[in-house]
Amino acid sequence: MELVEESPYRFRIDRHDPMRVPGVVFASESLLPDAGADKSLEQVANVATLPGIVDASYAMPDIHWGYGFPIGGVAATDVEHGGVVSPGGVGFDISCGVRLLAADLDLAGLRPKLGAVMDGLGEATPRGMGKGAVWHLSKGEELDAVLRGGSRYAVERGFGVERDLERCEDYGAVDDANPAQVSERAIERGARQVGSLGSGNHFLEVQAVEEVYDEAVATAFGLRPGQVTVMIHSGSRGLGHQICTDYVRQMEKVMRQYNIHVPDRQLACAPVDSHEGRAYLGAMAAAANYARANRQLLAHAARTVFSRVTGSRLDLVYDISHNLAKIETHGTDGDSRRLCVHRKGATRALPPGHPELPDDLRDAGQPVLIPGSMGTGSYVLTGVAGSPAFASTCHGAGRVQSRKQAVKAERGLDPRRQLEDQDIAVRGASRRGLAEEMPAAYKDVSAVVEAAEGAGLCRKVARLVPIGVVKG
């Protein structure tokens, strides 16, 4: 795959048939995927063939191989001009995302109670494969309310406060959820898991603010140096996974009917404005609401522990997805288009002044939450005006080793010990789970954030360091 360096942190894959638009990769030379081991640049070019795609098939600096679309990919299609929606452009973990809470407590104050806090969080956080659930739902009306209401419903039921919703993307729920388009099997899996962490790269972390890069914005976000924070990374569990599986299968069957041909079966898609496209978007939105309710419940459990053990409060900084497709309007007044923006392992990053931001964030911009690999740091960023990829930026460090490779690299070593030697408390993680998530399996998150900022996609606000981690 030939890359042309257009400017620092920006590489182009020239359009060639059957691409409809060029590919654009935001990265530094050293962050570019290794063409021998990782087919993600080919995936960028494949995505560029999708009907209705506009401008370019974009990739963020944390790009790596994914199902059909690369992880770290952004693609927008024009709804009025045959634009398609593709489940692979969202990913299996629909509305997977990050929630950050800030404590009214400094690290020095937490230290003496850290063991008790971690024990409490370990007990209060359901995690691992298949396990549920902070909240046992009846399959009927109550799950339906979660799928329609997301965090709003969780708050209504007492699992949070009204202010939380102002600090959630979409005020805690997307509007066009259609639970009728969610299969019985997906409902079955979801009913037992709402309020659970999952496994893989999902985690709950106790952190401290290590460095502030922009004091005014950090203050607007409610962050100051030395402060304790809690970061939750989780998604829509088995429900989102099942929805993705269901619709990939369904779209594979009907693509020919719409005269759509793609270079990879995993790019199964249908026009946004078709029966199948609308059905997927309705089900996807339901899974998005499920994921938000899930993070709201996990946050409630963490708040209960912090309040009991330390007497301190946890205020929501923000909750943001990094696996979602959204219908958005982009462009200037005379030339605006309704686009279906797929972000898969990419985060929306609204600039200061954007009308969708709550009043108290209007001047600062939208908080962008970037979890680093386990045991390294995480970042808080904000959006910038005039950014090139439909107001999107990176979502994390990005894998460089497969799970299998990572496990092999840890053979004979003790991953838990390595974390504890760095003064990071660990609760609940399996040996294998930890081995798969070791920092060596990931790119350097600081280099990723540096490249994203250098490419004009976002700005750094603060860096957070891990103190304790709860994993599946």
Place this chain on the structure above:
DNA sequence: ATGTGC
């Protein structure tokens, strides 16, 4: 990511 593998 995922009751890991139709």
